[in-house]
Amino acid sequence: PDFKPLPKTNQSVGIDLGITDFAILSDGRKVDNQRFTTKMEQKLKREQRKLSRRYEQAKKDNRDVRECKNYQKQRMKVARLHERVAFQREDFLNKRSTELIRHYDPICIENLNAKGMLKNHKLAKAIRDVSWSMFIEKLMYKAKWYGRNIVKIDRFYPSSQLCYVCGHRDGKKSLEIREWTCPACHTPLDRDVNASRNILAEGLRLFETTQP
Numbered sequence: 001p002d003f004k005p006l007p008k009t010n011q012s013v014g015i016d017l018g019i020t021d022f023a024i025l026s027d028g029r030k031v032d033n034q035r036f037t038t039k040m041e042q043k044l045k046r047e048q049r050k051l052s053r054r055y056e057q058a059k060k061d062n063r064d065v066r067e068c069k070n071y072q073k074q075r076m077k078v079a080r081l082h083e084r085v086a087f088q089r090e091d092f093l094n095k096r097s098t099e100l101i102r103h104y105d106p107i108c109i110e111n112l113n114a115k116g117m118l119k120n121h122k123l124a125k126a127i128r129d130v131s132w133s134m135f136i137e138k139l140m141y142k143a144k145w146y147g148r149n150i151v152k153i154d155r156f157y158p159s160s161q162l163c164y165v166c167g168h169r170d171g172k173k174s175l176e177i178r179e180w181t182c183p184a185c186h187t188p189l190d191r192d193v194n195a196s197r198n199i200l201a202e203g204l205r206l207f208e209t210t211q212p
């Protein structure tokens with residue numbers, strides 16, 4: 001790639017990584033979830049189930065799966081789907097990270113380990129986590145290419161508990177709570193946008209301390 005720094009945009013941003021949306025920006029913009037990839041992932045799941053059914057059937061019939069044409073055909077199908085899902089995810093993350101790098105500087109983002117979200121081991125969650133860390137990785141190296149700054153927020157910074165208007169700390173909010181009203185200043189808050197604005201404020205504070 002071209003390593004020339006991009007022109008300054010004087011447009012900083014905070015990013016909250018979400019569940020319904022892939023990411024929510026402090027200016028209110030949302031990065032749509034990978035709807036297409038998600039569809040493909042569902043298809044992959046179905047085909048994988050079919051594959052294991054064929055495996056079970058072969059075992060039941062006392063046949064070697066290596067000689068089972070049906071099983072082998074399905075195995076190839078699943079492998080190809082895997083490849084396509086991976087390619088689409090990569091493509092999505094590449095496009096979205098480049099857009100952000102072009103438009104914003106500095107980009108303030110949570111340190112991922114921080115997220116401490118639902119502690120389950122579901123496939124969907126695992127995929128999301130992988131996507132997020134791939135996304136941050138891409139932002140990091142593209143920032144280097146194009147002369148942008150990425151600021152990572154401390155993992156314990158309570159971005160979803162603070163009111164971005166007055167700073168009131170309202171305590172933990174379970175994930176079902178998408179909107180709340182600040183009891184101190186009565187501002188109605190969208191959970192994700194509020195979080196991304198706090199991330200921006202904290203990020204800019206940290207960024208300024210690194211400037212000469």
Ligand SMILES: [Zn+2]
Nearest residue numbers: 163166182185
């Ligand atoms: Zn408030």
